[in-house]
Amino acid sequence: MKATKTELIRLAQLVHKDFASGHLSKNARQAVEVLADYQNAAIELLDLALGAATKEDESLIDSLGFLLGQSLEALRFDIESGYRTASELAECVRKRLATASKTGTVSPSTLLFLVQCFGSAKLDIGEELRGVVEHLLEEVSEANADNFNPADLAGLFGFVANLVKEADADPFAIHSALAESSEGVPNEHRGVLATAFLFSGEAAAAEASVGWLLDPAAAVRQALAHALEDAARKGKVTPTMLRRMIAIRNWLPQDSRAALDTAIATARRKGVPPAQWDDVEVRQLTCTGVDGSGAIGVLAHCRNKRKNVLGSLVLKHDFGVRDAWAREGLKTKEIEQTFFEASLMDQFAIRAEFIRTAVGHFLALGHQTGSMPPFGLLRFLEVVGIHSVQPEFISATSLLEMIQDGRVITANQFEQLLAKGSDLVADYAFLDSWFEVGDEVDVVLTGNRATRKKREALIMERVIEPRREWWAQAAAWAAYILNQAGIDERWQPFYAAALAIVQKRPLHEISLMKWVAEQTVMASETRQIAA
Template identity: 35%
Template sequence: MASAIMEQAPELALDLPDLMVAENGKKRPNQGLLTAFGFMLGQGIEVLRYGLDRASPDAAATVAELERRLLEMGRAGRLDPALLLVVLQHYGAAKLPPGDGLRELMAGLMERAEEFGRQPQPGAGPGAHFADLVRETGGDPFLIHGEMARFGHALPEEHRTAMAHAGLNAEQAAMREAGIGWLLDEGAMVRAAALDSLAGLAENGAISPVMLRRLIFLRNWLPEGERPGLDAVVQTCRRKDVTCAPLPQATIVDVAASGIDGAGAQSFFVLVKEGRKHAVASLLVKFGAGIPDAWVQHGLSKREADAFLMRIEQEVELFDASAPHLAAVLAHFLAIGLEAGKAPPFGLLDFVETAGLSAVNPGRVSVDGLIGSLLEAIPPARRKPASANKAVKASALWAEDYAFTDHWFEDDEDVNQALSAKKRMSDAKRMDLLLADILPARRLRWAEIIGWTAALLRQEEANEDWPAFALVAAELRGDRPLAEIPVMARIAWASVEAWKHRGGGKRGQGRS
């Protein structure tokens, strides 16, 4: 319910910090109400981040106003560090970086506070906190870094730099192992500090065999200019006779993947047997963004793992995949992320190790290369023009068998402006407008999405539809008019419906 409300009116997020501050200031704050306000704020921020992805000026204006109000409240002394941290952690959960002003405000509030929960003030003797964190996480470096990064997301780059230095020079081995994650921070200063600390550890022989393996693994995940520094660390380790730990033995039980949604996002789930226990590893990839998220749930019984995957399948349509297909997807989206200047999450190392994948390096697959490899796998008799025509015609019915294609649509500011240009226009004419003026420039994007969909469906042993998807992707790389490709007409129709859903059909300037 809250998600639907915030999706319709994300600007409601503007009032929630005031409500949270008012409730928090009471003698006996209602924790349930505070949690509800926080949840709604998180939902609103996520919707706004989605709007920013679509270059929505409405979303950009709302985010700017939210930050302005938070800064005003902070400067007026109405925000305490704990409450602001909650707000900024919602920014982190939504993958929306807070502005520098909010991070500076957070740092200033922390410095003025005499005591702030169990979080350390950067540079203020974090040993006791590190010991607590290691104990609470069972020494899992990925959980440790997740906690540190969740907190660090709210702080300026120089504070995260101090956190990286402190973690990598901690006396606890688990903290040092977790410190590798700072190499993937968004801030160049943080990454440089992490490399500098690792160089010192290498000289002192304090890099473990597992750390060395992980450094080698993520070497090509770094910006090209930062790789020589990591190479020097690895060379020092080898000079010090540090052996590289082998990958843990992994027995993959199952690999499944969702379809690709209209935003270009796709999830993978890998069920792995780890001794007597099981693990579920999850990966999120996204066109144009790379790899936004990766995590692993370890220590599950077979029953717990099966129940976990069953819950996912109740919410998302899943398809059989394979380890080779997963490796190809990983390599492709690592390259996409590097090109976009977005590092993968540290949890990707946990995912790769758990799945037993050998070194995964960035390797972009061109759209034409992808489609070409798919066409080569189709018997020549099924690649003739008559087969292509049949596949194109059949695309009208894809949504009946593949529900995720029902969510294929365009929803950005260009679409909003095109559809809002004329107040009186039938839906049919709006569809024609998109097919003529907007979608032609996006043929490559949809050829790529449909091509990767074909590659996924090809992994299913009994699937007979993947050649049709491949043929339609090939047609999109040709000159067949979009109006003659039913799936593109359906995408145009769904785009109009999405625009109307966001208010476009009710006012002259619809929300994008």
């Protein structure tokens, strides 16, 4: 069902209540939840925002922009699930924005704000919109050229100082804010921005500049690495910056390492020692299972310098390290509430060493997919006391070999585990999301009036079989997580399923894969009814 214009404006007004109070709470959450019940409304929200722009209704633009970001994020999820229609809708949004930029009825600042919604959703803006952003920035520059005053050079550094203050001098928060707001900004401009932060004279801003070493564009990474070499010669690279530069060196693609190596060597020659890692106390560390999209979430509660720290990490198959952050100064009750809300889904206690193994694998996966990790990953690792993580891809076979308990499973036990894998659904809620989605599923099932069993068999043959390696990874990581969590967890059926998939056993002999096929057919029927 599509949301009406009146309903979308009502939801935007709900969001505005939170904006007016200075923080997002129940109103914004309610608006997002209601929005999710409708068909994706990205186009409609964009049109409303563009309409509000002609009336200069800033508060409505801000609220609609927030909802647009949520809709674009939902589109990204569908795109990653393989829906061509989602990709087409995202392209329509891009083209609508590009067209709006040519009408002259919407200010450059509003257009840039709406483009930034793609950044908050972690959705690529595409080449056409990048060109639009570059043109808009040139317009703004030309408009202000006649009013230029040399004294205004302090303006940028005043902006940096204000941002540092607003972010409580947290370099990771500073970088996160700038990385999102600079979505679509040409590479050259982002490189200049990073360099400006490096030489701003603000310690937190200089530390934040290191985050641009993880920029998606090689040109930005290399430009900052060269700037860091210059900063090192001038004595502006601090021990903390050097430690972080060393820590992320191997996270970079090969094309960006040489310049960073030179900067590191220069800092060392100047006598800068890398800062020591903080001693931390890990109070609680939990991990989700592997959901149907391939995501694994980690929550951490630690103590650092007598302060509570809450950390979050999201790893994703077919991508790499999707998200990571850590926040200091929370009250114990706030952290307990976060863990309680997380416990409504499957959560398993893990050891810190699991983080090293998992992050190393997903960093290597990011190298394969071309996905750079977020700067917040470094902060998360600092929080949990993981001093060095190197990218290392782990095949499903290698991961299973790391589960030493699996070696004692006999042949008879193995066959029994294969047959009873579907029984796991009563114990683990994350299996409810183990089904296939996307255009490949629709091709097989849309209009297919065969019996349910035949449709399930077709799904196994045409959809799951081509993704055998993906499902081997998902089952192997589920087994590894549960094995790490303790003896009470049922890791063995996942282990058996993963091993059977790797051994090329027919999928119909693996009850867990039969469950995936059954779930896929059921989910498809539900979507068709909803549509």
